[in-house]
Amino acid sequence: MKHHLADVAIALEMARPLVHGAAVGLDGNAHWESPVSATTEGVNVTRDVSAAKVAAADAAYLASRRSLQVLGAIGYTAEHDLSLYLTKTRALVSAWGTAAQHRALILETL
């Protein structure tokens, strides 16, 4: 069980820099040399935003699955707060583009 939770923690911590990095790129503050030169100044913000969404969605979905495994049937019930998080996670995973759509966008930049 500990390893499952550690996997979730790793996924979240790997996704967080992508989210913050994409935000910095959107703010126009990114000044590193990107290997992709599809946009000006060597930074492809569209790709970075899509990568952030895919990673964050995967991490949150993993968290929801592991949480349900840990809690068991009580996690399904409306009485437990996990049900609020499960449904919202499932809805947001596909909001503003599914993982497949964002992966396709990333592929276009490679």
Place this chain on the structure above:
Amino acid sequence: MDFLLNDIHTDLRATVAAIGEKAGGSAVARAWYEGDHAPALTVYRQLAESGITGLIVDDELGGSGAGATEMVVAAEELGRLALPGPVAETLGAVPTALAAAGAGDALDTLLGGRPATIAAASTGYRAAAHADADVYLLRDGSLSTATVTGDRASVDPTRTVADVTADVTLGAADESAVAQLGTLATAAQLLGLGSAMLGSPPTTPRPATSSAVRSARTRQ
């Protein structure tokens, strides 16, 4: 660039967390499930009073003049709260669209605490969480107010989706920019949701990490 949060970000996160905690935490989402939207609308109003719904709006337009970096910090914290309604749209996509279109009155309404949602190509031209929110449609670079024509089932009762039709044209807006802000805010919300499910506290910048990053920069 710096991946570490500074004191401003930490204070911002604490402000959002305090608003959520004062509202009752997950009780806000639970109330929405049971048909009571008032607690969530109070949170949106308090977020606006703190300048959080206008983080990506320039000072000249009445916003906070911050940026996407600050917006993701706030959105992640709202993810922890599982705040119902159009969070990513109100913080990211809609203010971007309204500011670009020069829709000052509509932007003022949003900055005054009214949630807003938007249908665009990236959302399949469907508006999410339209209950008690202003609704907009961005199609072919043209932003307009919109009317809901039909609800669709959603796995999340606090974030239903709806078909919309255009009403009054407001101006032009960059579809790509709107989609990027909506997508990024959603990603940040998902991080917050995941962290809440794991039960981990917000990440706090630590000197050891900071030194590691600086060392890596020096070696490059």
